[in-house]
Amino acid sequence: MHSVGGFGGGTTAARRAGGSKVDQAYLALKRAIVSGALAPDAPIDKNEWCAIFEVSRLSITTAINRLAFEGLVVVEPQRGSYVAKIHLEDVRQWMLMRRALEIEVVGVCAADMPDDAIAALGQNVAYQMAAITSGDLQGFHELDTRFHRQMTEGLRLGRVGEVLDPIRTHLERVRRTLLPEPGRPEGTFREHEAIFRAIAAHQPDQAKNEMANHLDRVSRELQSFVVKHPGFFED
Template identity: 30%
Template sequence: MEQSGRNILDRIVIATAPSVTSQVYDWMRERVLRGELAPGARLSETEIAGAIGVSRQPVREAFIRLASDGLAEVRPQRGTYIGKISVAAVLSARLIREAVESDLARMVAADPPVEMLARMAEEIALQERADAEGAVEAFIDSDDRFHRLLATGARQEAVWHDLEKLKSQMNRLRHMSMRAFDRAGTIGQHRDILEALRRRSPDAAERAVRAHLRQMLDELPRIAARHPDFFTD
């Protein structure tokens, strides 16, 4: 019976394209995270639907999904607005990320895969080029890949996916900080992490990761002071 069940499942082919709502949601979410839709900005179903060539219904549904993520706020009789950045959510995500990534670094440092070290070095080189060209989005994409390699090297990809679900508010701040502050400092911290891994030093790797991720504790109050209307407790 078990074998028969597997045969049935093997014959099932799922080839469903992403729904229009999901595509609109992904498009809008990315713009919120990048700061292209600023905190507090009012969203218009009609304008967005017209701009991307869809009906208002999937846009309305995307608004609801954004609100459930804490990225938008639906105000009855007033409209939908981009949510402000929650300081509490940023600090919580940063704390969890530090705890998890420092443990991943210790795990990897005990026996770092050669391929992982090579790919980390490649990402640092990409970050240097992106920094020189002022390509902030390319820099952030490379930064994400660099950190994901820690989970990959520790064979803990699922952990990275769990972290991704937690750090939407943190990512919004990252996009602001990468534009406002010296990206060379981030590159230097990545080099420190890579060097500790190459030396197979779990203690040094943990220290380097913790120092790197605590940088946000200095950046957050400075950005919030520059843009007080973008933040909420």
């Protein structure tokens, strides 16, 4: 049995979010998978989740089926439900799309981002440093995600954000997996700081180069991680 004791934050947040118990179970399971609390190929014990949310097996099965439709869970007859492995080809394509869009966005930021939005981006970078100093990995992750989203929001590029947000969600499991690697938060912070400085200096070409360097490093580290943890992935 894979204990759910470490998922308290996710279940509490799901309950606060409201909705039906099926929705709450779905959100809690999704958070556990995306955050890495439930690792790839880990079994999902329906009885445990039924007990946590005080719902029937049918309700948990419904939640699991929604996650299976999203590609986060694999349901096999006679074997049960398991967390899906990460498909490398999907990750490569998502990274390609994200790279193309975010490099263009950061160039526009350096040319046209309003001063108040640049100041907010700088505040985010300062908070990232504080999170690293205090060892707050979860806080740093949230600031990292916010840093990238602030660029489209600061330019009011709502349609671009609508395209990027699902891509980032798909890549969330990969990012969460890489973040605990030694030196990764510090490296990410330095790259974010370089991106911010180029934006603040209104240097579009430099900003685009720094963003390309940032995203390319993620791709390289993913390949290195795959070699060390092949069981998490499949082609």
